[in-house]
Amino acid sequence: MKRVLIDTDVILDFFFDREPFSNDAAKVLSLCESREIKGFITSVIISNVYYLLRQTAPHEKVIEKLTQLIMITEVLTTDKDVILKALNSDFKDFEDALQNYSAELNGQIDLIITRNVNDFKNSSLGIMTPGNYLKTSIASR
Numbered sequence: 001m002k003r004v005l006i007d008t009d010v011i012l013d014f015f016f017d018r019e020p021f022s023n024d025a026a027k028v029l030s031l032c033e034s035r036e037i038k039g040f041i042t043s044v045i046i047s048n049v050y051y052l053l054r055q056t057a058p059h060e061k062v063i064e065k066l067t068q069l070i071m072i073t074e075v076l077t078t079d080k081d082v083i084l085k086a087l088n089s090d091f092k093d094f095e096d097a098l099q100n101y102s103a104e105l106n107g108q109i110d111l112i113i114t115r116n117v118n119d120f121k122n123s124s125l126g127i128m129t130p131g132n133y134l135k136t137s138i139a140s141r
Contacts, residue, residue: 005039007115032073
């Protein structure tokens with residue numbers, strides 16, 4: 001079973017129904033829900049998504065959505081080692097560095113699914129857009 005980190009932008013595409021990306025985001029999350037892939041997120045993703053969803057929805061509704069998300073995914077650890085690696089990395093975006101090193105240091109993540117592939121060019125992991133991942137996963141079935 002593939003083990004993938006799902007980046008913040010993919011989660012936001014789903015929750016905000018951002019076209020034309022929301023359909024692929026929904027399909028990736030559906031694969032997590034059906035246990036065809038093992039999806040991972042980080043506490044940083046949860047925090048950022050909470051903040052952004054809270055701008056448009058009441059606290060209770062946001063909590064409900066995030067609870068549904070964590071029921072179909074696992075949460076990676078973001079500890080001191082992850083933070084130090086991120087602080088000392090060549091990543092231009094600190095949040096992306098945190099996501100990347102949470103996945104890398106976990107040691108079991110196969111790839112990161114993100115729309116911002118260029119932001120992860122310094123990663124040692126595989127990086128794919130949701131659309132490309134879905135094309136390759138369908139082809140490999």
